Amino acid sequence: MRTLLAILVWAGALHAQAVRVQLVTGGHNHDISFYEAFQGNRDFKIDVNPHPGAFHGDLRKSVDVLVLYDMTDMDGEVERKHLREFVEAGKGLVVLHHAIIDNQHWPWWYEEVTGARYMLKAEGAMKASTYEHDVPMKVRVMGQHPVTEGIGDFAIVDEVYNFMWRSPKTKVLLEANKPEGEKAVAWIGPGENSHVVVIQLGHGREAHENANYRRLVRNAILWAAGKP
């Protein structure tokens, strides 16, 4: 009986320490292998909630890290308010792959939060962004950061985006030798005390099954949650 009680207390403590993740999908199809990228993280409590339902309520008390893998514009005022309050409270945000294209018409989002904008069409001196599937690349770690801890330079085959706008206030974590456009494929958002990680990689099975990609996503969630 005592042993059972001890196990229950231990399990309860583990649960209490779990990083509460809300994973947001919707607006873009993806391979089911995406979910495999999160397996093995027993210290995460992950709830999948598609756009826009994920933003109907105040997220600040119930979620530590929002992981976005949706691709859509946030047009509802209530949903925008909840997302903005969450980010401005210093909570964690991890933006994966096509979620970089979210919120094309919300300058606060791309200038101050993600620090990047996929250009759907040319604007001023900026040409339209492009994408290319199945590109073999070598990814290089740029400097030291908790998000890239335990990750050496690695090879991956993935979709790439080219000619995006990126804020000079972002801190680049990874560069890839992709054939066109700028080289950054992961960075920290431009805000002061930013807990925002943007990872351009992650289209399909080749990326989702890549051990370095999985480590990168795990590290990003832990760092965004403020874990050492």
Ligand SMILES: [Zn+2]
């Ligand atoms: Zn893609």
